[in-house]
Ligand SMILES: Cc1cc2nc3c(=O)[nH]c(=O)nc-3n(C[C@H](O)[C@H](O)[C@H](O)COP(=O)(O)OP(=O)(O)OC[C@H]3O[C@@H](n4cnc5c(N)ncnc54)[C@H](O)[C@@H]3O)c2cc1C
């Protein structure tokens with residue numbers, strides 16, 4: 001059993017043990033490494049000022065795959081076997097890389113506080129592909145906020161950098177062979193870190209296999225599971241406290257998969273939103289479009305489907321789709337495996353049908369036939385990088401003009417996502433008409449129990465329920481096929 005985390009930062013090897021392994025990456029970079037180019041503004045994944053690139057061994061085994069990550073909500077214990085590149089590591093001291101030069105040439109920086117984060121996100125985009133236009137740059141930078149320059153110059157810098165930068169610049173700057181060899185030799189170790197913090201003793205297990213994780217969980221049923229830690233990291237920063245016992249899933253390769261079956265897709269618990277957005281683009285285009293607005297790229301790079309489900313928020317963006325496709329959740333413990341229909345997974349606000357010693361290992365999503373009508377809705381105050389105030393998913397199966405079956409899920413209008421069973425029953429057997437949808441919306445309002453909070457009043461949310469039925473009718477009227 002190893003008791004230290006091994007990672008590389010700008011090609012320098014770091015071995016981190018004891019309480020240090022429980023710190024955030026941004027804190028370690030700034031305080032211990034003197035890499036203060038990484039800035040901290042919000043500490044909750046909302047602004048991107050702390051963006052770094054994290055390289056993990058790619059599927060080919062010969063390269064590192066770099067993803068942008070908010071270092072303020074990434075724990076060091078999650079970075080075993082990773083290469084972290086910070087803004088200081090993009091070029092030789094005193095020199096600028098192509099993106100930095102383009103930001104200078106295009107006046108992309110004023111106070112400069114957001115600039116390292118933008119530079120890292122842009123370098124990450126160029127590492128993965130060549131964004132073709134302003135819209136591609138805009139979408140890739142939704143995780144970064146600038147309060148003074150204005151985005152036009154930054155987008156111009158992106159276009160200029162795309163012309164000037166060579167492909168795989170990081171792969172060339174940091175020949176990965178030595179790091180990859182060490183990461184491969186460490187990959188099968190189980191790792192466990194113990195530390196005493198101001199609030200008591202802590203233990204973090206980072207097993208390499210599912211079996212080892214289940215053994216740990218059977219011994220420590222109180223352990224809090226960490227996957228992407230986009231929820232957990234924010235909670236820790238806001239409360240100043242970490243759970244006493246954590247089981248981190250980041251090193252379990254077997255949970256990181258997407259399997260396409262004939263009429264379903266099965267996602268491993270560690271499948272990230274970035275992976276799912278690209279894997280489901282053809283199979284579930286409506287869902288992939290919602291995922292494009294899920295957090296920003298830094299959140300999608302690490303946030304997982306299992307984390308979204310287990311966090312249990314009634315406004316989680318994946319849930320309306322999972323409810324109307326009647327997805328099932330695989331829960332695994334040392335006692336075995338069971339599949340739980342998503343409709344039976346929530347007993348109340350954040351109360352899950354998970355037994356002590358169980359964790360989510362996969363999600364099976366049956367894919368609706370192409371001629372079902374299906375729409376998903378996310379209402380938030382800002383289009384990008386915002387938590388929903390209301391969500392909905394509506395799916396219909398028609399026989400000619402008659403509604404044969406309806407699936408309707410509403411989020412943000414009760415302690416859990418609600419299946420509007422009475423509205424579904426009302427629509428069944430009726431012709432498609434505005435009157436039917438108006439009446440169904442009114443029935444659905446009687447099935448929800450919204451509250452008033454910062455994202456909207458209860459009455460506003462009831463109105464959104466009515467509106468979404470009419471919107472669905474007008475969007476799908478005359479369009480029997482999913483676009
Ligand atoms: C800036 C920002 C933007 C966001 N935007 C959105 C958004 O647009 N839409 C949205 O829905 N959410 C959003 N979120 C919330 C969050 O990113 C998602 O809920 C994400 O999917 C959580 O996944 P994770 O892997 O990071 O979970 P973690 O933070 O690791 O875990 C979340 C919870 O799930 C539990 N858990 C994790 N994995 C398992 C498992 N395998 N078995 C059992 N329990 C498990 C953890 O113990 C924890 O309680 C946002 C968060 C941030 C910080």
Ligand code: FES
Pocket residue numbers: 039040041042043044045046047048049050051070071072073
């Ligand atoms: S400091 Fe704002 S995302 Fe990390």
Ligand code: FES
Pocket residue numbers: 108109110111112113114115145146147148149
């Ligand atoms: S340059 Fe000041 S916040 Fe962007």
